[in-house]
Amino acid sequence: MSDGRSGGSAPTVLRMVLGKRLRQLREQAGVSFDEAAGIIDVTPLTVRRMEKAEVGLRIPYVRELLAAYGVAPGEIDDFLALARKANEPGWWYKYRDVLPDWFSAYVSLESEATVIRVYEPHYVPGLLQTHDYTAALMRVGFPNEPREDIERRVALRMRRQDLLAKPESPALWAIVEETVLRRPVGGAEVMRAQIDRLVEACDLPKVRIQVMRHSAGAHPGAFGPFHYFRFGFSELPDVVYTESLVGAVYADQPAEVVTYLEVLDRMTVQAEPVSRTREILAELRKEL
Known part of the structure; x- marks a missing residue:
């Protein structure tokens, strides 16, 4: 794997x-x-x-x-x-026309994880995006696709978010760079709504969001985004996901996973505490 x-x-x-x-x-x-x-x-x-x-x-x-x-x-x-x-196809099978094979495994892991930890230096994590924010990203990422395919990609991402509304939803802990919240995706109105969505997410019992300020300086995770999954099955090891433009790597070897976990733990110390997230979001919203 x-x-x-x-x-x-x-x-x-x-x-x-x-x-x-x-x-x-x-x-x-x-x-x-x-x-x-x-x-x-x-x-x-x-x-x-x-x-x-x-x-x-x-x-x-x-x-x-x-x-x-x-x-x-x-x-x-x-x-x-x-x-x-x-052997039955996952719910995401009906989106197979717009879902790369290498990302199908991600959706499966996400759907069954008990803990998801995310570091995102570029965009708001997919599980926390608004419809309009996602649509703006898809139009940029797939400029030559017809509108129908863009809409299906957006629908897939919105469907993934149903996970957070389930009673058995995973614990989601995201560290987001300040740059993510300042990057104008889709315009000011879209960004205001996106920040409002993040504020709402702060009220969810299993969601924790931390902001990595510019002033925090260099940190060990700055090389790129990655996602960590833990499961309720003893047979399935923890998995770390990283991706490129054309594929993805799913790391499940203990030494590799521990390296990422240690980086995440160090980053949580450098990032602003969860208790300040709502205040930071409010400050950034006022600037829009």
């Missing part, structure tokens, strides 16, 4: 979790890749790809493997029920 730049349909988080669980059960049973492949008459590569969630979980294959691993019949039925659910 370390590199998300390859093509193909992105897996749901549940499929990632079940793939890792399959690997754990195989290893606990002392079954090698070659032996597992022989059980279902496929190549060892197919078994590897199932465990890495690179392909769908074929129910007959999974049933035979679980039986060979010594899993109890009742537990097999439960696992297969989850596998069928995992």
Whole structure:
């Protein structure tokens, strides 16, 4: 999962979790890749790809493997029920015409995370953007696309924001550069509404926003934006997402993730405290 730049349909988080669980059960049973492949008459590569969630979980294959691993019949039925659910497309599938494969995995991770931490030096984080702010960004980012496609991209981002209204919404902690709040995206009216949206977000019980002032000087995260995800599944490690214009990288190796977490912790100390965010937003709004 370390590199998300390859093509193909992105897996749901549940499929990632079940793939890792399959690997754990195989290893606990002392079954090698070659032996597992022989059980279902496929190549060892197919078994590897199932465990890495690179392909769908074929129910007959999974049933035979679980039986060979010594899993109890009742537990097999439960696992297969989850596998069928995992094979269903995510809600974002209907936006596949405007959603790059490498970003589909991001939406899946975002939808299932219990904690999301964001550093954003360029724009307001997507989960906190207004419709008009998003539309202005999309028109700049995709200048040659027809209006219908722009509208679908905006609709996708707005649909993602439903996450914050759910009772089981993740904890969202965003560090935003002061430059983000001063950059005139879409004009003064759009920016006033966007700042108002951020003020409203400060009232959400699981949302924390910090502003990194210019006066804070250099800080360890200044190289670019990144997003950190934590999940409620023991099988799924923490993941850090970074992107470029043409792809993305999903880092899940412990040493890499710890590096980003340490940077985030240092940045929270340099940024203005959460208690001052509303005051800062009010000051910046007056300047518009």
